[in-house]
Amino acid sequence: MSQKNSFFHDPLMAAFEEQEDIGAQNLERTEFEVLSTNALSRRHFIGAGLAFGVSSFVLGVGSFPSRAFASGHASRLQFEPVVANGLDTVTVPRGYSWDVVVRWGDPLWSDGSVFDQQTRGTGASQERAFGDNNDGMAFFAKGGRTVLAVNNEYTNRPIIYGNRESQLPENADDVRKGKAAHGVTVMEVVRSADGRWHRVLDSDLNRRITPDSLMELTGPARGSDWVKTSADPTGTYSLGTWNNCGNGRTPWGTFLTCEENFNGYFSASDPAALGEEHKRYGIKDKDWGYGWVTTDDRFDVAKHPNEVNRAGYIVEIDPFDPTSTPKKRTALGRFKHENAELVIAHNGHVVVYMGDDERGEFLYRFVSAAKYSQGADNSNLLEDGTLYVAKFDNNGSGRWIELTPAATGMASKAEIAVHTRQAASAVGATTMDRPEWVSANPKKSEVYCCLTNNKNRGKKPNAGGDETPAEGPNPRASNNYGQIVRWRPASEDHTAETFSWDLYVVAGNPTVHSDAYAGSSNITADNMFNSPDGLAFDSTGMLWIQTDGKYSNKGDFAGQGNNQMLVGDPDTGEIRRFMVGPNECEITGITWSSDRRTLFVGIQHPGEEGGSHFPDGGGSVPRSAVISITRDDGGLMG
Ligand code: FEO
Ligand code: CA
Ligand code: CA
Ligand code: CA
Secondary structure, eight states: OOOOOTTTHHHHHHHHHHTTTTTGGGGHHHHHHHHHOOOOHHHHHHHHHHHOOOOOOGGGGGSSSSTTTTTTOOOOOOOOOOOOOOOOOOOTTEEEEEEEETTTBSSSSSOOOOTTTOOOOOOHHHHOOOSSSEEEEEEEEEEEEEEEEEEEOOHHHHHHTTTTTTTTTHHHHHHHHHHTTTTEEEEEEETTEEEEEEEOOOOTTOOEEESSSSEEEEEETTTSGGGGGSSOSSOOOOOOOOOOEEEEEEEEEEEEEESSSGGOOBSSSGGGGGGGHHHHOOOSSOOSSSSSTTTTTGGGGTTTTTTGGSSSSSSOOOOTTSOOOOOEEEEGGOOOOOOOOOEOOOTEEEEEEEOOOSSSOOEEEEEEEEOTTTTTTOOOTTTSOOOEEEEEESSEEEEEEOOOOHHHHSOHHHHHHHHHHHHHHHTTTOOOEEEEEEEOTSSOOOOEEEEOOTTTTTTTOTOOOOOOSBBTTTTTBBBBBBBBEEEEEEGGOOOOOOEEEEEEOOOTTTTOOGGGOOTTEEEEEEEETOOOOEEEEEEEEEEEEOOOOOOOSSSSGOOHHHHHHOOOOOOOOTTTEEEEOOOTOEEEEEEEOTTTTTEEEEOTTTTSSOOOTTTTTTTOOOEEEEEEEEEEOOOOOO
């Protein structure tokens, strides 16, 4: 805690790197040589394929009318592309405007405090304010009122504790502030006569859900020995949700928040308490600098071994009932949940697609046991069902493997719900390049997933020791640009066992590379980007792509500028840059107003390395924010 940290070195960033590197020590030299050789020959092969348009691997753009969109005719993307830049502001196309809706630390109630630039808030002020690092979000309307439910994923300690010498929490109130900056914010929003969106101060719908809020455990793990603790010997209620990354929503009006890097908050006073199951989930003897264990020993694995099994789930929240208890849906598995894309299959079953965002982890599908019925009580559909994990073959086909006790060798559905990664490894699922958001096309039966990047591809196994050959939907070794995979379920049935797949786009830099790292043919010097992450279809069937990548604008990333948002046409492969964010931010979180005339977008961690004053400028503290984007002619935003 006393260690002096440079503003330019966030210990969390270092911890991310460290925890993603585990498993390397298992790789013997002979194995490494084989992987490297395969990766090199594969890269060469793919490079040739891309350069000559040969269908050497499963690339969707190969079937697009080659660069037809480049000539400008018949494009469905009706905006002027934004040029990549490194400006400390938001850039949108001509004819569009943006505005700040809410920033980290803005009070939700009149008994809160205006954000203090000097202290960056206290525990008390943060508990009454919008949380930090907003991520996934969804807009809901009911009975003439509208709310935004927004994830507050984590904090950048050099920013939130920028008032401290150590840039870390130094006392109990600092820890209280940090915890309160996590979780979920639900707030009523209105659009005033001047066209600007505002939060409604003191609305009875405003709510902060934090790492200390009561949650109900539902599904197979509920009541099992895996989740019982001294504070909850029945294993039915847990405290809190944190590291809430992407989101989902249900047709019955609930918000799904997805617990991602839950591991980084735990530590172990006795390292002997840590076993293989902790290693698989990245739980170590030290936390990532949040210090929650200093005020709450449930974050000490040596004292409360099962507390870690009560995090890493998808949580369902009713945004219009502030008194409701959020429900942890253990049937959807425990891993580093990115988002939750829910579709109703033609046969009525609820299908939820989910990525596990870590190098070499997996892509999952949940199929509900019961069926959705419009107008009926659907509130427990996510309580019971079957989990599947994806296996991609190299020839463009794939299948969903059911995670049952028989298939996995595990004792029960409860064990599969808690140790989902191990279950998926047991059935030989395909190790992926960090699956981030999944989105389903509303116009046809196809689903897309961002595979953001994976520097370990072809070099190191995942944390469970599963190998990561460069092949199939993860074709490039040392993949620093990412790609988007899509699949079409057999017979247009989202519950079918099999699917076909291809790559919608392979990101790259054609101004630096001429091999596979140049990207697919729908990547040009004008629309190139790296590390696709957030992903959402609009109602017209266009695909919005948000990035969380390198913004150095140098070397492999020269000309790509700050993180950004692009729009893709799934049919032609055309991709056009719509927006560029401020310095050192990630663009993440996307939702539309009911009338589709406002697009809400998240600007996360501007200035994470000390180089931004977004959104207030001057010498102000950089603050994550939700922004609104509208057309100046009042037209539809998708
Ligand atoms: Fe929170 Fe995988 O992004
Ligand atoms: Ca993400
Ligand atoms: Ca990311
Ligand atoms: Ca992020």
